[in-house]
Amino acid sequence: MQRYEPLPIEKKWQEKWDKDGTYVVDFSDHSKPKYYGMSMLPGITGAGIHIGHGRTFQFSDIKVRTKRQQGFNAYNPIGWDSFGLPVENYAIKVGKTPRIAHDEARENFKTQLKRLGYSYDWTKEISTADPQYYKWTQWIFNQLFEHGLAYQKESAQWWCETDQTVLANEQVEGGKCWRCGNQVTKKNLKQWFFKITEYADEILEATDDLNWTEMVKTMQKNWIGKSQGAEVDFQVDGSKDIIKIFTTRPDTLFGATFMVLAPEHQLVSKITTTESKSVVEQYIKQAASKSEIERQENKEKTGVPTGAYAINPVNGEKIPVWIADYVMMGYGTGAIMAVPAHDERDNEFAKKFDIAITRVIDGGQDELHTGEGALINSGQFDGMSSEQAREEIVAWLQQQKLGNEKVQYKMRDWLISRQRYWGAPIPIVYCDKDGAVAVPDDQLPVELPEVDDFKPKGGATSVLADVEDWVNTTCPKCGGPAKRETDTMDGYACSSWYFLRYADPFNEQEAWSPDQIKHWTPVDFYNGADHAVAHLLYARFWMRFFHKLGLVGDSEPFKRMMYNAYIMAPDGRKMSKSLGNVIDPMEIMDSGYGADSLRVYEMFIAPYDMDAPWDTRGVPGTYRFLNRTWNLVQEYLNGDEVNLDENQTAEILKIAHKTTKKVTDDIENDKFNTAVSAMMEAVNGYFKLKESAGIGKNDSWKFAVESLLQILAPFAPHITEELWSQLGHNETIHIDNWPQWDEKYLVSDTITVPVQVNGKVRATLNVSADISEQAVIDQAKAHEKIAPYLGGKELRKAIYVAGRIVNLVVS
């Protein structure tokens, strides 16, 4: 009898699959339904893959493998997120150029992924740093530019001093750089943006209908942060200047007893009175020197009066205008009307600086009432509900041309300029005559030049600014001298459309063929453990844009998005190099367990959406299971013919059909952990039956063994392929090969019914499945363990839930 030795088996089959092109997809084959599933594009790093990667990739591998076995033309693509800071920083660290460092790291990644046995179509591999790829990223930039969705603007942006580049809002986490974790500051720079805000409402509207992990949908909705409200004009007293404010509570307008401008607000210097000038200037200086973090952490209200007054448009009252850093320049208009009776922050501020508080919503005895209610002290609007008053007051403002309805979003446009070398150049040239001009499509790609020294030099440009023969070019419009844009694109730009390129990776004429894309998209299954906001929002934005251009068939890229959790280190903390608690999947495989045991444990450890600590004993556990499976099949292969009686046959087939159904359903519902336990139970069950029935040649055993291998194949592709071939099959187990279950084997003639007395289980009954309620209750009452509980007591109620339970209520 052969022993289970994973390493040689895995090597053998991986080579065979490669040679046979087992997982190569024929795009033109429309005879089968398509299934398109993938995990988020892996970013190249020097470290290679870790346990968490492996688990993430495996979810999509199992989904796609299952569909492939179920008769779909199933495609599991692979590629690399090659541009960006991680690679460039890694290159600096190892003292190589980003290109060389990247290529080496990529080879390493590839070798590692191959060893885990994912069913990728390696013939279609792509990389975002390949000129034939970023040519089309630049082409997309041109499309956006042409449609007014790419523009330049000078404003204060997040700046990371460590990484020497600006960052998008989505890349700043709690005031810190998402890459290096250092605090970011604001820097005033002219930058390129993509106008994602134009799609904010559309994206928001469509979010609820997505079959995505709920948490991601909520995070995206919060990020977009839509608020319905009004914009209101306040005139500065004794001047023509208007202070525009945004409020979600126009119903409280009569309660506005002061106004607050952000210190950076453009009107501040203009309206400040001579007497207040010095104190205002001092405050502005102080606010500017505070980091964003400090401003957020110190919630104690500060501020100074400008000395100016504004007129409340609804009641003509003169109210003071202050500046304070609790008002942010980046949201709304950078100015607010303050209603201290009905807003917590305004209340705190008014109390501290002794400003009048006027109640305009009936909030009972509450001194501060932030909820809704009937209006008071509001002239003609008295008595209205907040809801009604909002409409009426805005209507009145509109009539007086003093305000308007307004929808406000927290989301900002997507900042894509990066002052770093290793990225796709922004395909723009500057000419004195024509300004910013797009490089024509037929001149793409604008190739990233090779440079000797790519390390950022500080300042506000990338090192590309020093590559003179690259920077200096001619203007495509006028032919005169021009200079290239020296910023590169955010790596997220490269990874916002790769799932389209995957389905047409070699197209030299266009980014993709619309016909081919319409067949393959949307992506049926997508998963990852990161980028809940940034990447997934950008991809949705672009997909909608492409859809409007008629280049794709859908406006949403991912039909199902599964956001999976992290594997923690055995100590319960996040795995990280600095903590030295990283688990290396290669080490586990090399120690003799191989890929299959690792794969099965990665699925078995916990539900996909729950963080779980790695247990170093877990892989040996699943190895035991696979080993038992191996032995089961060997016993079947080497066993003689066996004769089974009716009961034994029924029992074997019941396990086989039940497990097939359970595993099929569980994979469909992303319950991979319970699918694995069901298969373990099946193997345990078969070995129990061995004692009474024996294992050997027999039709029932054949179905039991083969169906087990078929449903286990997506989890453990190597051992199942090996055993499948040992069973005499010449074709691979992995294509068009899924067992059917039959409900008729799942029902049995007899069932076990627990009997409760007053809700406590006292006995169990074995009865026939179609027993009548009366009969089962009679049997329950007569049961020797039940009778004592009934003696001398009144039976008040007897309940039988068919097939489940009997409960006798006595008193």
Added chain:
RNA sequence: GGGCGAGUGGCGGAAUUGGUAUACGCGUUCGACUUAAAAUCGAAUGUCCAAAAGACGUGCGGGUUCAAGUCCCGCCUCGCCCACCA
């Protein structure tokens, strides 16, 4: 402060969505095999009690119900995301 989610054995986690709580795996203990160890196989394993019988038991306190891990009300703890967003 706001939003979302979660609290079940020594550990990771199951529970047909109101019907035998702790499936499956890890760990532990005992046994078989072995000169021995590893591997493998078998048995036991929620708590209290010497054991049986029994009682108790899903973060805490109440409630609904014949029946609650599951539903309702009130708390506590932990995790994540957002955070002076007007």
